[in-house]
Structure formats: C-alpha cells, structure tokens
Amino acid sequence: xxxxxxxxxxxxxxxxxxxxxxxxxxxxxxxxxxxxxxxxxxxxxxxxxxxxxxxxxxxxxxxxxxxxxxxxxxxxxxxxxxxxxxxxxxxxxxxxxxxxxxxxxxxxxxxxxxxxxxxxxxxxxxxxxxxxxxxxxxxxxxxxxxxxxxxxxxxxxxxxxxxxxxxxxxxxx
Amino acid sequence: xxxxxxxxxxxxxxxxxxxxxxxxxxxxxxxxxxxxxxxxxxxxxxxxxxxxxxxxxxxxxxxxxxxxxxxxxxxxxxxxxxxxxxxxxxxxxxxxxxxxxxxxxxxxxxx
Numbered sequence: 545x546x547x548x549x550x551x552x553x554x555x556x557x558x559x560x561x562x563x564x565x566x567x568x569x570x571x572x573x574x575x576x577x578x579x580x581x582x583x584x585x586x587x588x589x590x591x592x593x594x595x596x597x598x599x600x601x602x603x604x605x606x607x608x609x610x611x612x613x614x615x616x617x618x619x620x621x622x623x624x625x626x627x628x629x630x631x632x633x634x635x636x637x638x639x640x641x642x643x644x645x646x647x648x649x650x651x652x653x654x655x656x657x658x659x660x661x662x663x664x665x666x667x668x669x670x671x672x673x674x675x676x677x678x679x680x681x682x683x684x685x686x687x688x689x690x691x692x693x694x695x696x697x698x699x700x701x702x703x704x705x706x707x708x709x710x711x712x713x714x715x716x717x
Numbered sequence: 718x719x720x721x722x723x724x725x726x727x728x729x730x731x732x733x734x735x736x737x738x739x740x741x742x743x744x745x746x747x748x749x750x751x752x753x754x755x756x757x758x759x760x761x762x763x764x765x766x767x768x769x770x771x772x773x774x775x776x777x778x779x780x781x782x783x784x785x786x787x788x789x790x791x792x793x794x795x796x797x798x799x800x801x802x803x804x805x806x807x808x809x810x811x812x813x814x815x816x817x818x819x820x821x822x823x824x825x826x827x828x
Contacts, residue, residue: 547723554724558732565739565759574749581755584736588762591732592789594724595773600765600789607793612758612800619751619804623811623818636821641746649738656730663726664776675783676790683780684787691794698798706805708812 554594561587570638578617585609596669599676729770736763750807750818754800761796765789 564583571577585608592601680688736759743756772778772785811818 551723554728558728561732562735562739565736568755568759569739569743569746574752577752577755581758584759584762588736588766591729591766592769595729595766595769597769597773597786597789600769600786600793603790603793604765607797608758608762612797615800615804616751616755616758619754619807623751623807636746636748638746641742644745645738645742648741649734652734652737653731656727656734661726661771661774662776663774667774672783672786675781676786679780679783679787680790683784687791691791695794695798698802702801702805705802706808 550594553590557587557590557594560584561591574620578613578620581616582609582613585613597672599673726770726774729766729774733763733766733770736760736766748819748821750810750820750823751804753820754803754807757803758796758800761792761799765792768792 561584564580564587567580568577568584571580585604589601589604589609592598592604740756740759740763743759744753747753747756768785768789772782772789775782778785807818810823814823817823
C-alpha cells in the first residue's frame, strides 16, 4: 500500500475518532452524544481496515453501528426528558475528572512511546476471514461455543429484565 | 529528533490511549446512565484497537496475528451483549425509580 496515502488516511481517521470521542465525553446533549458515537465507531472500523483486519471492520460496522447504536438511541429516546439539557446530561465534577483523565492519558501515551515493542520486519496485508473461520472452529472452538451460550442467556436475561411486570389482575404495572 | 510520521504500532497505541481516556472521562463525569454506557463502549473500542494493532505489528503475535483478531471478535460480541443487558437494566430502573436514570440519585438497591 502506498505509504503516503496510508499515513494520510490514518491521521484523518485518528482525528475523526478522537474528536468525536471527545465530543461524546463533553457534550451537554445526550442525543448529540449518541450521534457522535456513530462517527467514532465508523472511524474505528476504518482504523481496523488500516490494520488489515477486514473481517473485524465489517463486524464492527454491522454490530456496533447497526445494533448497539440503535439500542443506545432507543434507550436515549425512551428514557429521559431529552429536550431539557439540564436534566438529560449534566456532568458531575467535570474539572477534577478532566485532570485525572489527562494524567491517565499521559501515562498511557508514555508507556506506548517508551515501550520496547517487538515489531515485525515486514508488515503484510492479507485477507483474514478464512483464517479467522479456521481458527474459530479449531483452536477457539470451546470459547466460541461458550460465548454462544452466553449470548443466548444474556439476551433472554435482557428481555426478562426489560419487560413490564404484569400483576395478578393482568394489567401492566 | 523528529518523531517518525509513518503510522506504526506506537501511533495506533496512542489513538487507543486517547480513546480510552475519553471513555474514562465519559464514565466518571456523566450523570446519565446511558451516557455512562456510551463511555464503556468507547473503552471497549480502544481495547479492540490495541488488540488489532499488536496482532498486525508485533513479531511475537501467535498464529500470524489471527488470535488477536479472534479476541477482538469476542470483545465486540461481549460489548454488544453487555450493551443489551445494561440498557435493559436502565429501562427497568427508569420505570421503577420515578422516571429517572440520574446516577447521583440512584443510591439504593431497591425502590
């Protein structure tokens, strides 16, 4: 891949991801937060493509943008009196939280920069879907099955928790 | 010395770190429960960026980096599941606690 195009794409996507994530973290309006989250997820999917993870990028778009985000928007629209910003999304102790987070980010970036990471000599881009499929059904078969059971149980639990309680007279509470 | 501009492992790790910091800020300052969940999603995404960056760049990644991809896949699946369950809990709280999901007011475990 052309190195300059790769670098330009990386920096564009990085700015998009970090900018929209910062907007999610500081915006006063919860609905705008939810829509900024769309840009974060799509930008992260783009970064996955740059990391030669084509299958994970497609999964990211399908599961996050298609599923998780719709759920979050549902919850936002159903749960709060969103027209009133004061109610919908006040933040608490923003300045101390911001300071602590900045210190934390500085530590993480220091670790990332100063670490002696073992880096490959030749970086190659190859399709991964077939290898992931083989890996899921051989080396990772047991975790794959366990996670499928977990999804079944978790989604049933979510339905049980979220449904309206019916009292003995038969009408919804 | 001029830092290297071509994206390498360190650049992706820095993006992951910044995304993680945004998620932490969101989690610790939000009062809306759904906003806290958004922060958790940001944190899980930053973890995925790190998984895939190490799978792509590290010379010691197992199975040619495919294990990192499988981990990221499991992480995405668990994030979706966590989101579904947590939002169900938020909706139940909203119904049972006098129409509020403000984290400052939810200080009891029952009505």
